[in-house]
Amino acid sequence: MSSFKRDKKEEEDGGGNPFQNIEKTTVLQEARTFNETTVNPRKCTPILTKLLYLLNQGETLSVKEATDVFFAMTKLFQSRDVILRRMVYLGIKELSSIADDVIIVTSSLTKDMTGKEDLYRAAAIRALCSITDATMLQAIERYMKQAIVDRNPAVSSAALVSSLHLTKLAPDVVKRWVNEAQEAVNSDNIMVQYHALGLLYHIRKTDRLAVTKLVAKLTRMSLKSPYAVCMLIRITAKLLEEEDSGNDSPYFDFIESCLRHKSEMVVYEAAQAIVNLKRTTSRELAPAISVLQLFCGSPKPTLRFAAVRTLNQVAISHPAAVTACNLDLENLITDSNRSIATLAITTLLMKQIATFVSEISDEFKVVVVQAIRALALKFPRKHSVLMNFLSAMLRDEGGLEYKASIADTIITIIEDNPEAKETGLAHLCEFIEDCEHVSLAVRILHLLGKEGPKTKQPSRYIRFIYNRVILECPSIRAAAVYAMAQFGAACPDLLENIQVLLARCQMDSDDEVRDRATFYSNILNTQDKSLYNNYILDSLQVSIPSLERSLKEYIQGETNEPFDIKIVPLVPIPSPEEREVKHKSEGMLISQGPIRPVPVSREENFTEKLSLIPGIQELGPLFRSSEVVELTETETEYFVRCIKHCYTNHVVLQFDCLNTLSDQLLENVRVQLDPSEGYTITDEIPCPKLPFNETGTTYVILKFPENDLPNSIGTFGAVLKFIVKDCDPTTGLPDTDEGYDDEYILEDLEITLGDQIQRISKVNWGAAWEEAASSYIEMEDTYSLSSMNTLDEAVKNIIQFLGLQPAEQN
Amino acid sequence: MGLFQKLAHFLGVKKREVNVLVVGLNNSGKSTVVNKFKNEEERVAEIVPTVGFSVERFQNQNLAFTAFDMSGHGRYRDLWEHYYKDCNGIIFVIDSSDRLRLVVVKEELDLLLQHPDICNKKIPILFFANKMDSKEALSSVKIAAALGLDKIMDKPWHISASNALTGANIKNIQGIGMRRPRAGINPRTFQFCFGSSYS
Ligand SMILES: Nc1nc2c(ncn2[C@@H]2O[C@H](COP(=O)(O)OP(=O)(O)O)[C@@H](O)[C@H]2O)c(=O)[nH]1
């Protein structure tokens, strides 16, 4: 942070950022003037500005600091200075997630949002939505509905966009505003219409029929806002993809008609949509291509850029279709080189980029690299051309991110295409000879250790790896030691040589390098295959953040007993669906935001939550938590969902219950189970109170049938039991103290084998299986697979049923 | 305009500004009372329950009042204290027909009086025994006794029965205003002055 500030200073050579030297403590001190009886806007506005500046620079406030300054800020509501008030709104938004009791400004904001001062209204709505919680939303619902249909477009837009954000908080409440959103779609204002459509679609999107109706209606009414039309095109294209009927549908006609729209934005969106449809025929593609071709000659650079980018995509999916544009493309790249096939065009493009690659920014180079990756996956046989190109780029100047993206691409290609493996590894070996990025070198060494032993001639990699030991910094040397150990474990022929090299490493000046060399050398000395597998070939299966946490706890406690790594939750391996989901973007109106850091496993999350419950600690480590199972329909009086947590001998059932009746307060909520044979209920933890619109949790702990895995599969009847107190819907207070017992039948709950099996990826499945024979019990069971037609389908079903992980990508 | 105000105005003497805090249990009529302090044109037609607080302004005599009308719901009462430090006076509204919650009122009042930001300050407190029109309403004398107001020695206070719906006994309280500060009293602190003692 401080070095960043210095850099800035040098850059601006003294011109000066007036906020350069401000400090948090000073600003917080200054903010106390907000409390003075008479507010002086000229003094307070700059202080607020500084505060906002600090927060936006990433400065963090403690809850107490934030709360204090927040409450001081609330006193500024007594000033009628417009600028100050708008700063206050911004301050509220920034602090709303840190400070306590932020709902204190609800009335002040509702007053501003409904008041006469137009300059306040839109901003007040946005601030209000940032402080509201699900319980308060009821109180402001009326104002939100009015604001959505307000005549002032800024107010209406603010209300619509805020509503969209509120759907994350309380989807069911926002759903009730659908009529207002509908009305706003008819607005004359282009932004309002766009935002209204965004909200409307978001509310309806899970209901296919409703979306179909919406699209049918809107495509006929000719929306005024080009933004809204673009959005409608996206929605329609999505419907078209989901529908099986081919492109001969009114949806396609609509999209095609948009190619003749008077707004260029809409025309482009329509072309882009057609190009990206999975089943477009070349006849359907033609009109889209010709508008893109037209755009290539547009005087507007944005249009040219958009057109070229889209044509580039088409070049990969429909090579022939772009041939018509060759000339235009070539004009754009001002080069006389001719080419016919699409791959040639794109490669050509890249070749040309290579000539000026040193002049473009890293950010754009990364785009080029991604294009090459896509090409390589599409045209595996061209790997050598592309590989050469990549290795040339690898030798160029460039930052870490750029280099990492090249290395990633090479790795992806290697994984995807066995034929490319040897060349790819060779390029990477060459690269680490002269690589200034430590983290990248470490990654590549790791990859060499994993993949090198499986190639035809493993010995050729050893020299590259050992060179690192001689020439590099300690962390790279340590990685190189590990890579060599992997060769030693996997290739018996090389073992002797490796031992010699490892012995030399034991003289290293760095502790970590010496330790590793000694460790691996000893293991390799044992000649014990199982030790090889567990300590060299298989990587760590546990989740690293969990391991850190467990070790910390262990050190704090009594350390008489050795640390047991079995209590650490395993890293979740993403299922194929999850992997796919990652690639697809939600799209539409909500942007995705930056990528979050590596998530902790579900088990890890639950472990923390569950450990708060008395009695659960004794059950041992949490082994696996199931997916969420719904035990009621979504729109019922009580909405109940269950998560099954498996422990060594117990299963903990977590029931999350939502009370959707505003005139009932539930107490002593619990689930009565009728477990199948062999199970015993050891404990029940009821939920003491469940007010309207809140989710409460009750638990049931059961013991699995003793030594009887097959019989642990079962179906339990389940009934929700509780005491009802009728209450006043507005206050939520019960009418009387007397309640009555009531119950609600839930759907049956199933415990499957899959709940009890955790996915683990083993590098060497065969060996691990052999080895397991001695320490685990092998179980055999026959499943009827008659309903499945293909092997693929059968495998998929088994995976789903048993919750297994396919071994070594078999 | 009285002669004094005219003179002050002429001399460019700034209007005195005071901040008052309006507290009391929910539904006691605080927002309705504050609304009645305003000029006819500035009043709102419909009073909705306050969530958090609301800042209102009005003029009375030569003073510009800024009132922090607080929410009286249980969830918000703990938050009153954030506004104690810099207020110049307190208006405490009691629903005199809500006999059941009179003990709660006393509890909240005691907490307020003991608060470090209040207990050593000679700030004036004006009590409204509101909803005097209601059949069950207790008289202001009874309310004063129930709350033990006579034990407040170090702060000027006054209690008045009121009807916030009609405005009876609200704006016509004589001299919610400024009294010449006596020696030893913080001149920024204004006092509620009553009857003939007003000068
Ligand atoms: N009968 C009667 N009702 C009143 C009086 N003052 C307020 N109310 C009513 O009491 C309710 C609560 O008033 P409100 O000002 O919102 O109370 P607050 O929560 O203390 O702000 C409203 O329905 C008012 O109309 C009064 O003097 N007499």
Ligand SMILES: [Mg+2]
């Ligand atoms: Mg109120």
